[in-house]
Amino acid sequence: MNTAPTTTSPAHLTSLTDAGVSGSTRHPVRTGRDDVRSLPAALRSEWLKTWTLRSTPTILGLSFAIGLTLTAVMAIVVENDPFDDRPFTVAELFFVSTFLSGILAVVIGVLSFTSEVQHGTLAGVVTARPARWVVVMAKAANAAVVGFGMGALAIAGGLIGSLSGGLEMGDTSGMVVDAVSGIVLTTVAAALGVGVGVVIRHSSAAVASVLVWALVVENLLRSMAPTQVARLLPFSAANGLLGTRQATDTAEMIASAFSRAQNAAIFGGYTLIALVIGTVLLSRRDVA
Amino acid sequence: MITVSSLTKNYGDRVAVDHLSFDVAAGRVTGFVGPNGAGKSTTMRMMVGLTRPDTGEVRYHGIAYDQLQHPTRMVGSVLDARSMHPGRTARNHLRSVAALAAIDPKRVDAVLHQVGLDTAADQRVGGFSLGMRQRLALAGALLAEPEVLLLDEPANGLDPDGIRWLRTSLTDFAARGGTVFVSSHFIGELAMFADDLVVVGGGRLLADEPVTATLARGGSTVNVRTPVAGELARLLERHEIAVELTAGGLVAHDSTTEAVSTIAFEHRIQILEIVEAARSLEEILLEMTGESAEFAAA
Numbered sequence: 001m002n003t004a005p006t007t008t009s010p011a012h013l014t015s016l017t018d019a020g021v022s023g024s025t026r027h028p029v030r031t032g033r034d035d036v037r038s039l040p041a042a043l044r045s046e047w048l049k050t051w052t053l054r055s056t057p058t059i060l061g062l063s064f065a066i067g068l069t070l071t072a073v074m075a076i077v078v079e080n081d082p083f084d085d086r087p088f089t090v091a092e093l094f095f096v097s098t099f100l101s102g103i104l105a106v107v108i109g110v111l112s113f114t115s116e117v118q119h120g121t122l123a124g125v126v127t128a129r130p131a132r133w134v135v136v137m138a139k140a141a142n143a144a145v146v147g148f149g150m151g152a153l154a155i156a157g158g159l160i161g162s163l164s165g166g167l168e169m170g171d172t173s174g175m176v177v178d179a180v181s182g183i184v185l186t187t188v189a190a191a192l193g194v195g196v197g198v199v200i201r202h203s204s205a206a207v208a209s210v211l212v213w214a215l216v217v218e219n220l221l222r223s224m225a226p227t228q229v230a231r232l233l234p235f236s237a238a239n240g241l242l243g244t245r246q247a248t249d250t251a252e253m254i255a256s257a258f259s260r261a262q263n264a265a266i267f268g269g270y271t272l273i274a275l276v277i278g279t280v281l282l283s284r285r286d287v288a
Numbered sequence: 289m290i291t292v293s294s295l296t297k298n299y300g301d302r303v304a305v306d307h308l309s310f311d312v313a314a315g316r317v318t319g320f321v322g323p324n325g326a327g328k329s330t331t332m333r334m335m336v337g338l339t340r341p342d343t344g345e346v347r348y349h350g351i352a353y354d355q356l357q358h359p360t361r362m363v364g365s366v367l368d369a370r371s372m373h374p375g376r377t378a379r380n381h382l383r384s385v386a387a388l389a390a391i392d393p394k395r396v397d398a399v400l401h402q403v404g405l406d407t408a409a410d411q412r413v414g415g416f417s418l419g420m421r422q423r424l425a426l427a428g429a430l431l432a433e434p435e436v437l438l439l440d441e442p443a444n445g446l447d448p449d450g451i452r453w454l455r456t457s458l459t460d461f462a463a464r465g466g467t468v469f470v471s472s473h474f475i476g477e478l479a480m481f482a483d484d485l486v487v488v489g490g491g492r493l494l495a496d497e498p499v500t501a502t503l504a505r506g507g508s509t510v511n512v513r514t515p516v517a518g519e520l521a522r523l524l525e526r527h528e529i530a531v532e533l534t535a536g537g538l539v540a541h542d543s544t545t546e547a548v549s550t551i552a553f554e555h556r557i558q559i560l561e562i563v564e565a566a567r568s569l570e571e572i573l574l575e576m577t578g579e580s581a582e583f584a585a586a
Contacts, residue, residue, distance in 0.1 A: 028357045038390070045388035052380035053373070120371030124428065127336045127365060128389045130354035286339040 035131035042129055042138035050142055059108055063150040067097040067157025075165020083245065089170020094158035095242065098182030101154040102189040102238055105147040106210050109193020112143050114203040117288065126287050136198055136279045140191040147190025151183035178243070181260055185241050188271050195274025198282050227252050237266035289314055290436065290467060295344035297330055304330045306491040307344070312469045317462045319482035320471040323577050327491035328471045329367070332440050336365050348436065360389040364429030365438040369422040369445070374414030378405055378424050381413060385428045399427040418445025436467040443474050455481045479569040489577040499569065506567035507542040513561035520557050527551060
């Protein structure tokens with residue numbers, strides 16, 4: 001509960017000079033090695049920032065809820081796979097919500113950076129750590145950890161949802177690979193979000209861009225572009241990473257699909273490009 | 289010692305800061321004043337690497353800010369007290385700042401105590417007043433026990449007790465060898481504790497001098513109550529003293545009680561009352577920056 005702020009009294013105030021001032025301290029010049037050494041500190045700070053906001057457990061809970069609800073609804077309402085009219089199994093459904101969690105992870109990654117811009121806290125971050133690549137890397141790594149958690153919880157929710165929907169387990173031989181793919185997707189997606197956030201900087205614009213691209217633009221491009229090009233699109237690669245089919249997939253698309261590892265590399269490549277561009281822009285731009 | 293050399297920043301056709309050069313000495317409080325749009329905030333942002341200058345540089349003991357190995361141990365800055373996540377508590381805000389700069393987390397409680405926020409440490413910042421945010425921002429600046437405090441309008445939102453506390457604290461900080469560079473539009477307040485002034489207008493340096501030198505620029509006025517103001521005015525003007533007639537007397541500009549009373553005595557002019565008044569720092573600075581003020585009331 002957020003209680004009313006306590007007012008301060010001059011009686012409580014002490015002098016700033018309790019901190020002491022040292023005018024004779026030597027101040028060495030920063031080196032590249034210092035920047036690398038500062039990474040753990042930047043990571044600790046990001047970790048603290050992540051877990052001292054109520055939004056983080058809420059997001060993780062949401063990811064679990066999406067997995068639970070989606071699979072339960074598919075098990076109870078849809079029942080059969082529309083592609084071959086067979087009843088769904090747990091092994092087929094338990095990880096499918098990780099695609100939605102992946103999109104949510106991109107949004108979380110975006111907001112982890114853009115909220116710093118929005119609240120003006122980015123200035124404090126870059127004055128403490130002038131090597132801006134350190135800031136981007138720490139944010140991406142931290143977001144990836146959150147993305148990992150989202151993926152794991154989405155899968156846990158998916159398992160519970162599909163089991164509680166009364167589905168048979170089905171062929172369980174590929175479940176580990178499916179689960180790992182889903183978690184890789186949400187982990188990388190969160191880091192991709194950081195890259196997008198650093199490039200666009202404005203929360204609403206960045207989130208809208210991600211959602212419109214993932215849910216509208218890319219679907220249009222998939223239907224218009226040659227198959228060899230369409231499979232290179234980021235969220236097509238994300239779908240491919242999960243090994244799931246879309247209703248709009250043609251036989252040619254299915255035949256020319258990349259392997260999961262290749263799709264992971266494509267999706268990771270987009271993430272890397274976004275982070276590199278973001279780092280270059282952050283290093284060149286003034287910080288508001 | 290901070291050395292600002294030929295700092296320039298343009299935004300399109302607008303010159304925000306124009307070849308600004310000055311030094312800020314250790315052990316002193318230096319006030320940074322100028323009208324709105326004079327380039328104060330842009331200069332302060334350039335001093336901590338948030339805004340890149342088109343030309344020029346800022347050095348701390350000869351090192352550029354972004355080359356300092358531990359920048360927060362050199363400079364504690366508060367450029368915008370609102371820059372905090374409203375959903376985070378004061379303590380957690382400072383914990384994240386301390387972690388980022390690799391500062392002992394024990395310092396968090398120490399600085400919270402220093403700024404008088406002990407009892408509000410676990411409240412979310414979103415519920416803080418501007419004054420409380422100022423104190424928290426100052427706590428963040430003090431975490432690493434810096435040599436320099438760079439503060440942009442730190443008195444905004446503080447109550448009179450808070451302003452008095454800030455004044456005493458900054459003076460003490462400087463007395464212990466620290467460097468304080470503080471911008472404020474409370475010029476009267478600044479006059480009470482600043483040792484030096486850097487005055488800017490239109491992005492250019494107008495003065496860089498001790499406060500005493502700035503006050504000396506203003507001279508003084510002599511208010512005289514006399515039944516023969518017209519006659520005294522003519523005599524004073526003959527001695528090249530600027531005069532302004534008022535109801536019941538006159539005001540002699542840039543003069544002294546001694547000069548005015550001597551002239552009156554020599555000519556047997558009756559004086560009912562004579563008072564010398566020094567011009568306030570605010571008046572002097574307004575005159576200095578008047579022509580360069582970008583935004584002024586009609």
